[in-house]
Amino acid sequence: MPRRRSLSQAQLAAAALTVIDRDGLAGMSMRAVAKELGMSTMALYRYVEDRRELEGLVVELVLSGVDPAPPDPAAPWRERLETMVLRMRDTLGAHPEVVPLTAVHRHGSVSLLRWSETVVGILADGGVEGGRRVIALRGMTSYVIGALQLEHLGPLAGEGTDVIAALPKDEFPVMAATAADARGIDPDEEFRGGLALLLSGIEG
């Protein structure tokens, strides 16, 4: 009976993501999102209960960009796992400021559920069952979340590394050498390297 809605939750999420990508997570206020949409601030509350819900929509929007389809079943299951994790990394890595939100709002994301289903399916193919499967899934999830945050907040190749490399060699001898080594490693190589460690452990 009343007038029709002129927006959708999807549009809110898209506008919020635009703001986050442009101004960072701290720049994402209800006011900023409303301005992005050309609406009044309070209009948003016709579509969303509160800020938390909007954050959840943003997370779902981002995660929906991860292809949940099982990779080529002809490939070794370890490679298939790697494919799934790298898909997640590529998608989340394109919106690094969203990663902390992902940790909070991952419950109830059907996209994440679909990704997880494919992952545990691959694990089952590899004969990983019961508690070992639970632990493998959580391990991969933890690694992705943690690695993306660290990478975004302090890339290995960046200035931070120079500071460490310049440490007093008598107190931090190995760290100084390690930091020097770190300068030659690009973030992608680093992520894959850490993932390879985990996958080797899963493969057992």
Place this chain on the structure above:
Amino acid sequence: MPRRRSLSQAQLAAAALTVIDRDGLAGMSMRAVAKELGMSTMALYRYVEDRRELEGLVVELVLSGVDPAPPDPAAPWRERLETMVLRMRDTLGAHPEVVPLTAVHRHGSVSLLRWSETVVGILADGGVEGGRRVIALRGMTSYVIGALQLEHLGPLAGEGTDVIAALPKDEFPVMAATAADARGIDPDEEFRGGLALLLSGIEG
């Protein structure tokens, strides 16, 4: 020549940590910390440039609780690595709301540096050198940060798992089974399990 300071940065950090442990990270405002100390809000700014710096002090306070001493050199190097990671987990796990701050403020924490020095020293003992050492260190750090956040925000054994276990079995067959398995795993076992995967990979 002027009157003496009545507080120290350490007291600020301790008060802030008290507030965080009691009211959560969102409850830690400059006002709340000042009240905790029985001082005016603006008095804090005589000790600290801004909120960011106070957060950094909290992180350093927490991380200073991690024993950086090398574990018994007689133990296998893999066990020594496990000891170091578990020390970090126990300390950070006692203040889960601080974990996100740790990710942001880990640069410049000398306690973290000392912990890292010991860890890379153990890796060197194990013959892990160059890029492999860099990747192993970052892998462990990423896992700890990620796992602690996921554990705090959604324990495997909690209600979330029940929701997943109740999923439509035709669309999420493996996840439903995996969630059912997950109910029997306590967080400590889960953390150690994921860590074991990583350590196996490092051990090669």
Place this chain on the structure above:
DNA sequence: TCGGGTAGGTGTACGGCATACGCCTAAAGT
């Protein structure tokens, strides 16, 4: 064609946040 009721959009207001600025004054060094 028209009238009523529903719900979309908005403006205002409130309490809380970080913090800039300027005042008052305790107290250390002379």
Place this chain on the structure above:
DNA sequence: ACTTTAGGCGTATGCCGTACACCTACCCGA
């Protein structure tokens, strides 16, 4: 005892999320 210096504080500004009340465009039934 007097001067000087910085510690502590009150106030104010401009953000934030959001409660609330209002107006009105619009769909539906007549």
